Amino acid sequence: MLQPPKSTLVIDPHSLTDDEIVELCQVYKSDRSRLLSPKECGTKVVALTDDLAVKFGVSVRLEEARTQQFAHESISRTVLRIPKVYRFFSRPESRWNSIGYLVMEKIDGLTLQQQDDDGNNNKWDEPGIISRIAAALDALHSISGTTRPGPVSGGLAYGYLYAEKSSETEFHNINDLESYLNDRLALFGRSVSLAGQELCLCHMDVAPRNFMIDTNGQLCLIDWAAAGFYPRYFELWSMLFASYCSSCQFGPALLQSLKMTTTPAVEDTELENLTMVYRFNMRCAT
The missing domain is CATH 3.30.200.20 (Phosphorylase Kinase; domain 1)
Structure with missing residues (x-):
């Protein structure tokens, strides 16, 4: 052995x-x-x-x-x-x-969730933490340069927006992604247009459990399973979704900070549409 x-x-x-x-x-x-x-x-x-x-x-x-x-x-x-x-x-x-x-x-350190579990309630709510995370995500979202949604090397997209957490098909361009969304939104009498939306690098699972503070005080981001190139408001939706699942106010607080730097402004209907896509996939899974 x-x-x-x-x-x-x-x-x-x-x-x-x-x-x-x-x-x-x-x-x-x-x-x-x-x-x-x-x-x-x-x-x-x-x-x-x-x-x-x-x-x-x-x-x-x-x-x-x-x-x-x-x-x-x-x-x-x-x-x-x-x-x-x-x-x-x-x-x-x-x-x-x-x-x-x-x-x-x-990386040696604790996630923001672990620090909360250790009795430091709302560690993420300490002065400066939200602004540091927002600045880091702004830098992440500044990474663009592709017209192909999904993982950086191509392949199936994974995450909460997909049936069984997989898109089951590759997106070759933004029209493919738009069609995927509209096929599911049709059940609710809704539709979405992604015309003019630029793709940027998104983590897609922004939650306290995935942010760490290392032993040198450096902000770290882990768990890239759902990450890829998407319209920026997809990232904003993922924050709200993660907070809804955990009853944590981290997402709304961070969303408010990020909305200030999002151009064009994100409409609530855009976020609601993604929630409807999630609900469609959950209905099909049961």
Whole structure:
């Protein structure tokens, strides 16, 4: 059996074989000192060493790894720290599913949600936190340059706007995305036009659990599973959705800050339309 590396040992992430990483993940997912994700979560994140972490599960995909690394390379660390991706591979779990393994930089710190759980109520509401997050997201949203919605390398889009959390088709242009939305909005007698909407890099799961403050006080953003290029107001909707699911006022507070810098102004009907798309997908899933 492979001997687990000591946490203080510096390991080249490329020196471990895929088999070794899989074996270590199986050992460490039951080790509370190594498990970085909530124990009840199907997708696991474990610490291999002080500097290396692995995220693995059936919902961990190549699209996430590529988008996360693109974001890491595209935004200044002084504005927003994003874990560097070292490698990705997958292993068949069954005839239908594979388990993805994303090997990345490990960041020491606590998420804003963890800090709240530790008794620091509304850590995100401390002076300056919302403005720092808003500035970081403004920088993220300034990254554009593509006319193809979805993950940076193409492929299926994932997240709360899609049936079974997948779009089930690639969007080759913004008209494809518009058609996807309108096919679902027709049930409610609604429609949307994305004409004139520019695509920018969006995280699409903006919530306290995905923001960290590292040991140096640097703001960090993790979990890029749903990220890709979308109209900016899609990001604003994701904040409200996350807050609705958790009964937290983080989303509305951040949305108010971001709306001030959004051009053109976001109409409430645009956000409502995305909620209707979500409801359509949930109806079809039941």
